[in-house]
Amino acid sequence: MLKVGLTGGIGSGKSAVAARLAARGAVVVDADRLAREAVEPGTPGLAAVVTEFGPGVLRPDGSLDRPALGEIVFADPERLAALNAIVHPLVGERSRELMEAAPPDAIVVYDVPLLVENDLAGLYDLVVVVDVPVEVQLRRLADDRGMGEEQARARIAAQAGRERRRAVADLVIDNSGGLDELDERVAAVWERLVERAGAGARPAG
Numbered sequence: 001m002l003k004v005g006l007t008g009g010i011g012s013g014k015s016a017v018a019a020r021l022a023a024r025g026a027v028v029v030d031a032d033r034l035a036r037e038a039v040e041p042g043t044p045g046l047a048a049v050v051t052e053f054g055p056g057v058l059r060p061d062g063s064l065d066r067p068a069l070g071e072i073v074f075a076d077p078e079r080l081a082a083l084n085a086i087v088h089p090l091v092g093e094r095s096r097e098l099m100e101a102a103p104p105d106a107i108v109v110y111d112v113p114l115l116v117e118n119d120l121a122g123l124y125d126l127v128v129v130v131d132v133p134v135e136v137q138l139r140r141l142a143d144d145r146g147m148g149e150e151q152a153r154a155r156i157a158a159q160a161g162r163e164r165r166r167a168v169a170d171l172v173i174d175n176s177g178g179l180d181e182l183d184e185r186v187a188a189v190w191e192r193l194v195e196r197a198g199a200g201a202r203p204a205g
């Protein structure tokens with residue numbers, strides 16, 4: 001099995017890259033999705049969030065009011081650290097379970113927004129970083145997700161900068177161009193991953 005960590009800032013294009021790698025045969029594990037599952041109604045994760053942040057972060061139907069919690073935590077590093085302390089161990093646990101369940105010859109791509117921030121590079125055989133300038137992050141978050149500039153900048157400020165991320169990268173995908181360019185870049189990265197998986201599978205000596 002080849003374990004690939006995929007990371008990048010918010011709106012850099014990690015999901016776009018992960019979808020293209022999945023289409024070529026990678027097994028993709030999405031940490032954002034695991035984080036959402038960890039706080040679904042009825043979970044111990046959601047109960048812990050309510051204990052920490054109060055019932056004001058729940059919608060009338062008992063599910064988490066994600067925009068409301070986002071407003072709180074991205075305005076205050078201490079509150080964000082408290083949320084991370086609840087959610088990140090649950091994501092780590094689930095992620096290890098999925099890693100163990102993957103077929104032995106799989107190329108498993110972990111889409112992990114906070115790989116650098118949480119010092120997780122050592123868990124993977126290879127780290128791929130999706131890189132774009134902050135202005136491109138802001139533009140795509142505004143155009144595609146309707147996220148205001150202030151909100152987007154608060155999240156970017158809660159994440160590592162480009163340099164720190166690039167410092168742990170084995171491969172960097174520049175996603176400042178169009179989607180056609182991204183297709184080509186991901187195809188080239190996939191070839192490298194297949195090569196690397198083949199090399200890893202060869203018996204030593």
Ligand SMILES: CC(C)(COP(=O)(O)OP(=O)(O)OC[C@H]1O[C@@H](n2cnc3c(N)ncnc32)[C@H](O)[C@@H]1O)[C@@H](O)C(=O)NCCC(=O)NCCS
Nearest residue numbers: 009010031032035066067069070084087091113114158159
């Ligand atoms: C605060 C929450 C409820 C806001 O939910 P919302 O639906 O608006 O955002 P979503 O979860 O889809 O995240 C979107 C992006 O925000 C950024 N982001 C999310 N959490 C964090 C964080 N703790 N620190 C820095 N950036 C973050 C990431 O780039 C992520 O891809 C949610 O992000 C959350 O529970 N965060 C804590 C868990 C976490 O760290 N998840 C991300 C990786 S495991």
Ligand SMILES: Nc1ncnc2c1ncn2[C@@H]1O[C@H](COP(=O)(O)OP(=O)(O)OP(=O)(O)O)[C@@H](O)[C@H]1O
Nearest residue numbers: 009010011012013014015016140144177178179182
């Ligand atoms: N090369 C590109 N050209 C134009 N739009 C793009 C490109 N790459 C990604 N996008 C768009 O930008 C937005 C952000 O991309 P994506 O969701 O893949 O980022 P992400 O890194 O997964 O974000 P998050 O950290 O929030 O999970 C999406 O709407 C996506 O379709």
